[in-house]
Amino acid sequence: MGKVKLKYFSRIRETIGKTSELVEIKSTNIQDLIEELQAMGEQYSVLKGRDFAVYSAVDQNIVTDVKTSIEGATEIAFFPPMTGG
Amino acid sequence: MFNKIIVAVQKSDFDLNSELETLKLNTEKAGAVVIFVGKVRDLDDDNLRYLEIESFEDLAKSQIKEICDDAANKWDLEFILVKHRFGRLKINDNIVLVITSSKHRKNAYEASEFIMEYLKSNVPFWKKEVADKTQKWVENS
Numbered sequence: 001m002g003k004v005k006l007k008y009f010s011r012i013r014e015t016i017g018k019t020s021e022l023v024e025i026k027s028t029n030i031q032d033l034i035e036e037l038q039a040m041g042e043q044y045s046v047l048k049g050r051d052f053a054v055y056s057a058v059d060q061n062i063v064t065d066v067k068t069s070i071e072g073a074t075e076i077a078f079f080p081p082m083t084g085g
Numbered sequence: 086m087f088n089k090i091i092v093a094v095q096k097s098d099f100d101l102n103s104e105l106e107t108l109k110l111n112t113e114k115a116g117a118v119v120i121f122v123g124k125v126r127d128l129d130d131d132n133l134r135y136l137e138i139e140s141f142e143d144l145a146k147s148q149i150k151e152i153c154d155d156a157a158n159k160w161d162l163e164f165i166l167v168k169h170r171f172g173r174l175k176i177n178d179n180i181v182l183v184i185t186s187s188k189h190r191k192n193a194y195e196a197s198e199f200i201m202e203y204l205k206s207n208v209p210f211w212k213k214e215v216a217d218k219t220q221k222w223v224e225n226s
Binding site: 007009010011013052057060062077079080081082083084085 | 123139141143144145147148169180181201204205206207208209210211212213222223224225
């Protein structure tokens with residue numbers, strides 16, 4: 001699919017050990033992307049959301065369905081439940 | 086078209102008096118102003134050293150703007166201001182400011198609560214409490 005900028009926040013950033021990275025990906029939806037990333041290293045298994053819910057934003061739009069298409073996306077962010085206010 | 090919405094995601098503190106002056110210049114028909122300030126509090130069972138607030142700045146700003154637009158559609162308001170801070174904050178430092186203004190108080194009160202409820206779990210901020218004995222990411226209760 002091409003190169004995509006991945007961004008990580010909060011607990012996910014700490015577990016993966018990076019704030020962002022540019023990655024060549026093949027996946028066309030979030031679910032497949034998580035599988036693809038996990039093959040790059042065990043630290044990415046945090047994205048599976050076993051310990052807490054994992055949200056994602058595709059080009060700065062929050063998505064709730066892991067089947068959401070990421071074709072043509074330039075930035076994908078992963079983050080845990082938000083705690084503002 | 087309602088365009089009296091001010092949104093900011095910032096590291097610096099906000100000044101209540103200057104925000105009120107801005108509001109007054111823009112709301113001559115409003116008789117009610119509701120101000121909500123969220124601030125850093127100490128913990129019950131540990132001593133907080135600081136609160137680290139992480140943000141996805143651009144997305145946070147657009148999410149806040151969206152909820153302000155929703156509030157402006159639901160209630161008859163004259164003015165909305167939301168400023169949310171990020172970075173390292175100490176006890177009693179300000180975190181968030183929500184000002185709503187309307188002709189009469191009911192709309193301003195309800196809109197303020199609506200915006201704050203949304204901010205709690207729909208805007209990309211994350212708080213980490215760093216205390217003497219522990220450090221942990223805050224989870225929504």
